[in-house]
Amino acid sequence: MSLSKTGVLYIAVLALACAAPFIGGYPLFLMKCLCFALFACAFNLLIGFTGLLSFGHAMFFGMAAYIAAHSAKVWGWTPEVAIIAATLGSAALGYVTGWLAVRRQGIYFAMITLALSQMVYFFCVQAPFTYAEDGIQSVPRGKLFGVISLADDRVMYYFVLAIFVFGYWMIHRIIHSPFGQVLKSIRENEPRALSLGYEVHKYKLLAFVLSAALAGMAGATKALALGLATLTDVQWQMSGEVVLMTLLGGMGTIAGPVVGSTIIIAMQNYLSGFGSWVTIIMGATFVVCVLAFRRGIVGELQHFLKSRSNKA
Amino acid sequence: MKRKLISALISASLAFTGLAHAQAPKAAAAPAGKLSNDTLKIGVLTDMSGLYADFGGPGAVLAARMAVEDFGGKMFGKNIEVISADHQNKPDVAKNLTQQWFDRDNVDATFENLNSGVALAVTALGKEKNKLTVVTGAASSRLTNDSCQPGTAIHWVYDTISLANVVGNAVVKAGGDSWFFLTADYAFGHSLEKDTGDVVKASGGKINGAVRHPLNATDFSSFLLQAQTSKAKVVGLANAGGDTVNSIKAAAEFGITKSQNLAALLMLITDVHALGLNTAQGLYLSEGWYWDMNDENRAFAKRFEARNNGKKPNMNQVGVYSAVSHYLKAVRAVGTDDTTPVVKKMEEMPINDVFAKNGKLRPDGRMVHDMHLFLVKKPSESKGPWDYYKHMGTVKGEDAFQSIEKSQCPQFKKG
Numbered sequence: 001m002s003l004s005k006t007g008v009l010y011i012a013v014l015a016l017a018c019a020a021p022f023i024g025g026y027p028l029f030l031m032k033c034l035c036f037a038l039f040a041c042a043f044n045l046l047i048g049f050t051g052l053l054s055f056g057h058a059m060f061f062g063m064a065a066y067i068a069a070h071s072a073k074v075w076g077w078t079p080e081v082a083i084i085a086a087t088l089g090s091a092a093l094g095y096v097t098g099w100l101a102v103r104r105q106g107i108y109f110a111m112i113t114l115a116l117s118q119m120v121y122f123f124c125v126q127a128p129f130t131y132a133e134d135g136i137q138s139v140p141r142g143k144l145f146g147v148i149s150l151a152d153d154r155v156m157y158y159f160v161l162a163i164f165v166f167g168y169w170m171i172h173r174i175i176h177s178p179f180g181q182v183l184k185s186i187r188e189n190e191p192r193a194l195s196l197g198y199e200v201h202k203y204k205l206l207a208f209v210l211s212a213a214l215a216g217m218a219g220a221t222k223a224l225a226l227g228l229a230t231l232t233d234v235q236w237q238m239s240g241e242v243v244l245m246t247l248l249g250g251m252g253t254i255a256g257p258v259v260g261s262t263i264i265i266a267m268q269n270y271l272s273g274f275g276s277w278v279t280i281i282m283g284a285t286f287v288v289c290v291l292a293f294r295r296g297i298v299g300e301l302q303h304f305l306k307s308r309s310n311k312a
Numbered sequence: 313m314k315r316k317l318i319s320a321l322i323s324a325s326l327a328f329t330g331l332a333h334a335q336a337p338k339a340a341a342a343p344a345g346k347l348s349n350d351t352l353k354i355g356v357l358t359d360m361s362g363l364y365a366d367f368g369g370p371g372a373v374l375a376a377r378m379a380v381e382d383f384g385g386k387m388f389g390k391n392i393e394v395i396s397a398d399h400q401n402k403p404d405v406a407k408n409l410t411q412q413w414f415d416r417d418n419v420d421a422t423f424e425n426l427n428s429g430v431a432l433a434v435t436a437l438g439k440e441k442n443k444l445t446v447v448t449g450a451a452s453s454r455l456t457n458d459s460c461q462p463g464t465a466i467h468w469v470y471d472t473i474s475l476a477n478v479v480g481n482a483v484v485k486a487g488g489d490s491w492f493f494l495t496a497d498y499a500f501g502h503s504l505e506k507d508t509g510d511v512v513k514a515s516g517g518k519i520n521g522a523v524r525h526p527l528n529a530t531d532f533s534s535f536l537l538q539a540q541t542s543k544a545k546v547v548g549l550a551n552a553g554g555d556t557v558n559s560i561k562a563a564a565e566f567g568i569t570k571s572q573n574l575a576a577l578l579m580l581i582t583d584v585h586a587l588g589l590n591t592a593q594g595l596y597l598s599e600g601w602y603w604d605m606n607d608e609n610r611a612f613a614k615r616f617e618a619r620n621n622g623k624k625p626n627m628n629q630v631g632v633y634s635a636v637s638h639y640l641k642a643v644r645a646v647g648t649d650d651t652t653p654v655v656k657k658m659e660e661m662p663i664n665d666v667f668a669k670n671g672k673l674r675p676d677g678r679m680v681h682d683m684h685l686f687l688v689k690k691p692s693e694s695k696g697p698w699d700y701y702k703h704m705g706t707v708k709g710e711d712a713f714q715s716i717e718k719s720q721c722p723q724f725k726k727g
Contacts, residue, residue: 026416028408125498125527132499134452135403137432137459222404227436230403230429268405269412272397279361279400 017161027153028226029269033262034164035222040245040257041171042214047243048252049175050207051187055110055239056097056117057215060090062234063120064216065223069136070129072224079142079150083163083220090216091209093120098208102201105190114236121234135230139223156225163221167214172254174210183207244282248289250296259297345388345647348418352387352649353395354380354636355413355422357406357434358449360398363553366582368426368449371620371629376423378616379636387643395419399430406430407437414441420649421446421639423632428452428500435465444639444651448631451475451552451578452500453714456678460721463655468679469631470600472504474712475577478598480511482685482705483546483575488596491575492544493522494535494559496551504550504577512548520544529555532562540568546596552578557587564591573687580626584688584700592700595688600681601627601667602701612666624698627667634667635679671709676721680709 021027039061046052064086072082101112124130131137141150150156174180182203185193194200223229232238241264249260264282271278293300356376358368373396380392395417399406406425413419414437422438425431426449438445439461446466447455453471491512495501501524509519520542523535536559539547547568549556556576563569575596581603584592603613603624612633616625625633642657643649663671668681686701694700716724 026412028411032404032408122526128499133429134432134454134499135429137403137429138436226404226407228403228407228429228433232402232404232429268400268402269408272399272405272409273395274398277361278398 014165018158021154021157027157029265031153031157031160031225032222032269033265034160035218035225036242036245036261036265037258038164038167038218038221039215040242040249040261041168041254042211042218043242044246044251044254044257045171045174045214046207046211047246048256049180049187050183050204051190052102052204052208053106053110053243054101054113054208054211055236055243056113056115056120057211057242058234058236058238059097059117059120060094060212060215061219061222061238061242062124062229062231063093064090064219065229065233066124066130066136068220069139069223069229072142073136073139074129077142078146079144079159079224082142082224083217086220086223087213087217090219091213094209094212094216095205098205098212102204102208114239117234117236117239121231121236124231124234130229130231133231135228136223137228139227139229141224141227150224160221160225163217167217168254168258170214175254179203179206244286246296248286248296250299250302253296253298253302256296256298263297345644347388347390347649348420351390351393351418352640352643353393353413353417353419354639355410355417355419356394356396356424356632357399357410357422357430358396358424358426359401360396362401364401364426364449366586366623367580367626368424368628368632371582371616371623371625372424372426372449372632374616374620375625375629375633376636378619379633379640383637383640387640387649388647392640399427401427401430403427403429403433407433410434410437410445411441414443420444421651423635424448424628426450426628428454431455432459435459435461438464442651444655446635446639448635449628456676456714457720458722460676460719460723462676462721462723464651466635466655466658466673466677466679468635469628470598470683471678471713472500472577473507473714474683475598476504476507476511477712478683478685478707479548479575479577479596480508480517481515481711482598482707483573483596484512484515484517486596486685486687486704488546488573488575489517490520490544491517491546491548492520492539492542493548493550494532494539495522495524496527496555497524498527500552501550505548508548508550508577525551525555525559527555530558532559533566535559536562536566536568539563540566540572544572546573546575548575548577550577557583560587560595561591569594580628581624581698581700582626585623585698589689589691589694589700592688593690596685596704597688598683598685599627599701600683601625601630602684602686602703604699604701605684605703608666630667634663634665634671637665638663638673674716676716676719676724678713678716678719680713682709683707683712 043057067089068082068086071077097116101109125132143149245260245264246257250256356373358372359365360369376394397409421444423446425434425447428450431447431450435445448469451472453473455467493505495505523538525535573594579597603609613624642654646653646657659673671681673679684706685704687704
């Protein structure tokens with residue numbers, strides 16, 4: 001019963017997303033929301049369902065943005081090939097990072113990911129193809145499969161929506177698979193999972209690579225949608241922002257990061273008229289979130305609904 | 313019918329009276345001009361809270377508002393609106409905001425756009441949407457070279473080439489003929505070092521050496537010791553932002569400034585104010601405007617600081633004032649806010665205002681005006697806050713900025 005209820009909810013949200021550009025949503029803004037939502041979902045796969053706090057996810061997001069932008073602009077690859085290449089690139093980077101990082105836990109894990117992401121950042125500052133602080137600009141969106149032009153914002157929006165739905169569905173599948181159950185057991189009690197005979201390291205590494213790849217897919221899509229890839233995407237602040245998005249929406253809930261990222265992006269965009277207040281408002285929101293509703297927006301909502309149905 | 317006939321007769325006679333006469337009635341008739349969407353809207357996109365908030369920020373927005381007020385606040389009987397936004401130094405936020413301004417809010421032109429990543433994104437967008445984008449705060453000379461957007465993008469105040477030309481040339485002339493570079497180790501720093509070094513050598517100076525430091529470095533001691541042992545008269549700081557500030561602070565602590573002069577390639581009076589004269593004394597820098605140069609500047613600075621918490625404007629902020637004023641004059645002159653004719657008019661009219669004298673807007677988007685070299689005073693020489701600069705020389709616009717013949721802009725590239 002509850003499954004069909006969520007099914008109905010998903011269909012309603014999807015219908016709304018499809019109609020959004022026609023009922024007043026600004027396509028470019030919506031695309032940005034979707035890309036960051038996917039990024040946050042990918043991050044959540046790691047922190048929410050495996051219990052690993054990575055503080056370097058910007059490297060996958062940003063590096064993929066650079067790879068996609070460079071291959072689309074300089075080599076003239078079609079968008080889908082550029083995104084796939086960037087996703088694979090991120091997965092490879094995720095494998096190397098994960099291979100090193102999963103050997104440690106807690107704060108050490110976070111520090112290793114942070115250190116490696118700083119290395120990637122300085123690589124991007126130095127490498128000639130990234131144009132350092134200028135970034136790769138005016139990236140052409142190209143033609144999907146070499147046929148459909150994506151220059152129009154609305155067409156591009158549906159392409160981005162399709163990628164997002166694919167990514168979200170992937171994460172949904174991963175979480176609800178036996179593999180996902182093992183990840184959750186590692187999150188709950190790693191020694192017990194180990195004693196049950198699971199090779200914890202391998203599971204963690206695979207989760208890390210999947211998360212990196214999906215984060216990369218989000219970054220690559222963003223680079224094509226907005227037509228630029230810059231240092232902001234690989235900076236450590238971006239790693240912090242994605243933590244904020246996930247916590248605000250609800251860590252460990254599948255829809256939480258989408259809500260959280262949409263709120264943050266909307267704040268960055270629509271509060272920008274307030275000038276210097278943007279960062280203060282964002283900080284205050286974070287404080288309120290951590291103090292008042294620690295499960296995040298979606299987490300609190302789920303908790304509330306559950307407690308009500310238990311009472312009934 | 314009769315009225316139509318009369319007006320036809322008048323216009324026919326006007327046409328016969330020749331160009332000189334026809335110009336005057338045209339200007340008088342201009343208030344009847346037409347605006348798209350019946351509004352004239354100006355967007356100021358800048359960093360309101362971050363690293364560059366003193367460089368542009370609220371002061372730049374104020375400058376734009378002052379320009380509109382001084383213009384009379386109205387265009388063809390309609391109010392001129394100024395809206396502003398904080399791009400938080402994120403090019404994707406900047407692009408999203410600007411596109412929304414153009415598509416939904418009917419903004420006709422955007423100004424400021426500091427941060428080169430932001431500037432390059434916004435000018436490319438302006439080309440796509442055929443809207444005017446004026447860059448004042450960003451330094452990248454790519455804006456009028458390989459990434460130029462002639463016809464829609466204008467680079468108003470300065471660029472890395474002009475800074476290198478002015479500082480390199482004028483400092484050598486002032487006696488600083490041996491240089492050592494402290495360079496931020498990435499593309500921007502390298503090009504600044506190379507450009508300035510070339511100018512120094514061309515002016516008869518020599519380069520004693522250079523050292524590279526990582527971006528956003530915190531400890532400059534070993535780099536500065538190398539600079540000290542080089543015995544060069546001038547230590548050129550080919551870096552920006554926090555790196556420049558930190559290297560100046562460290563140089564003051566090491567006492568380098570007693571025997572050698574620092575030359576900052578990208579620094580404004582607001583940065584000097586933040587550092588204080590004790591730390592910044594003896595520093596060479598280049599700006600296009602200083603408040604204490606003449607009565608006109610002093611009067612403007614006085615009006616400005618009264619509304620800006622007592623902070624005087626820097627060249628970037630005055631540049632915003634100048635660019636907005638010139639834009640409004642051009643719109644009034646052509647009687648439309650259509651980008652193409654307005655930009656043409658902006659190129660035709662010389663720029664004479666508080667910021668520039670006989671400034672000239674080139675077709676590649678470069679605004680050419682005189683630049684000045686300043687030396688930061690010793691605390692004992694300063695009469696009070698904001699009395700910071702000694703004027704060391706002026707470089708004519710055509711010598712300060714890259715000539716259009718050397719431009720890498722595809723539309724103007726020779727050969």
